[in-house]
Amino acid sequence: MNPIGRVAVLGAGSWGTTMASIAATNAQATIWARDPDLAAEIHGLHKNSRYLGERPLAPGLRATSDLELAVAGADVVAFGIPSRSLRQVARDVAPFLRPDIPVVSLAKGLERETRLRPSQVLAQELPDHPIAVLSGPNLAREVLDGLAAAAVIATPDPDVARPLQDVFRTELFRVYRNQDVLGSELGGILKNIVAIATGMAEGLSVGDNTRAMVITRGLAEMTRLGVAMGADPHTFTGLTGMGDVIATCSSTLSRNRHVGLELGRGRGIDEIIADMNQVAEGVVTARPVVELAAEHDVDLPIATEVDAVVNEGRSAAEAYRGLRSSAPESEKHSVA
Template sequence: MTKPVNVVVLGGGSWATTVASLAATNTPTTIWARDADVARDIDEHHRNSRFLEDRPLTESLRGTDDLAAAVAKADVLVMGVPSQALREVAGLAAPHLRPWVPVLSLSKGIEVGTRLRPTQIIGSVLPGHPIGLLAGPNLAREILDGKAAAAVVATPDTEVAKALQPLFSTPLFRVYRNADVVGSELGGALKNVIAIASGMADGLGVGDNTRAMVVTRGLAEVTRLGVALGGDPVTFTGLTGLGDLLATCSSKLSRNRRVGEELGSGKTIEEVLAGMSQVAEGVKSVRTVLELAAMHDVSMPIAEEVDAVVNEGRSARDAYRGLRAEAAQSEHHEVA
């Protein structure tokens, strides 16, 4: 008989819990949460009440707050913590992780200071492991509610990707492959910034035409920077590019969109973040995104306006006035 593959997910938030619940339908799965109450809720009641209300999780899913014990039995390790905590948690896992165990990232951000993508952080802390990511237009609550969705396992090793696909696939959650790790990862990180801009449009009530313009031009910005950093332009038309952008910019469940909407309604960034229990990655990433854009001489006017609101106290209304002042050029002049 084939030995079962033990999947271990690190992170007790909504998306990490959802991925763990999906994996548990296929193979033995354990999720580690830093908060003992969250771990106990998952293990004993098959719920993550703090982040997912009363949505049931797969009953075979185990929860723990003992990171060392969880990582030691991992055949596949999934990093589901926010990008700014990724280095710390990977470092805690390192002494307990067996050699050559594949590591998948769920994080969608860029590390402040180093400007590294999550898989680059993991590679620096956990060298010698096959590394990839699982990403796509995935809203945790919808997936647990039984709505169909799809994601991508991105890793340069096709055989590793083929082995990982069935661990997370279900009849309602389709998992594709993509060898373009750079493009797949950047699509997920950069769209969070555009989602804040889209939310501001809703908060300001500027209309669907304006919001569509911002989302579309935002995709052009994401693609420009993604290609400059080595991504395949085709990736940005797929699940981890356009797909993830659409879901994050349009859904009421999106944390980054919610940040923008509340900024558009007149709240300060401090007031918005004080009312949130989970991380909106775009808030932390936007300044780092602009640093990368400057290094590669890439124009990102929408990201610049988001940064001005988030980090410099500019109002959302003034930001949209700034976008109106942007001179129009050829629509495709800098996309590829």
């Protein structure tokens, strides 16, 4: 694959904007925002105050609300689109893409109706394009502030991965390669549910020991489902597994942890979501993850309790009473 000269990023949320800003330091980059006012702010003032405050973006970053213009001549297109909207945007942009160029998913959720991962949705809608996933313990504001971080570009083809590494990295933002697309993508999806559970623990003031237990057992659940679906178990010890769990479960910048925290304090899920200006993918993903677990005959007690809270009206306190009643088995047996 040739070096990448032009990059398009679709979706001007916090993470899409951050990756577009990084790409603009290595290539000519354009970001697509659905809202013309947001596109104008990014293009003219080089900031995204709605999602990233006053943090400056790369001066070379361009922005537009015209989808065809955004991808014109692009050598790679990255999708920073929430899972619920990904298919429609992919379908809309398909006629405008150059043949055979790679497309990269930045999303960390499942399509609710089909339980498909973002890479699978993109493969269905853009079948003639190589698919890659960029994932890791990446809190957008910290990355944009220049704090050291790392991510993984996951794709079966190293020749596709290497140019993507070059265009999406800086001296302080490292991008590693991994051929396990399934495991890398599942880690980013499943950790959101663990973060909600961890936030609930904090909101309930059940103690640091309990939070540590939830994080650790949550990682075991992630690995268990991943292995059952065919992923490499070692992937879950890396950046897209353990790394993403640590960041999302511990940071005050985590949207999913925030949802769990507020649930633990007794607020209702609809009220919490109404007060947020970004998507917490764990809320949308909890039910399809539980359905996937049933399909693969995998026991996920933490995910099951989170699903009951966000979708069935169960209280956080009731969920934690349910987890305490689970009978422990062998620790190693319950991971793999």
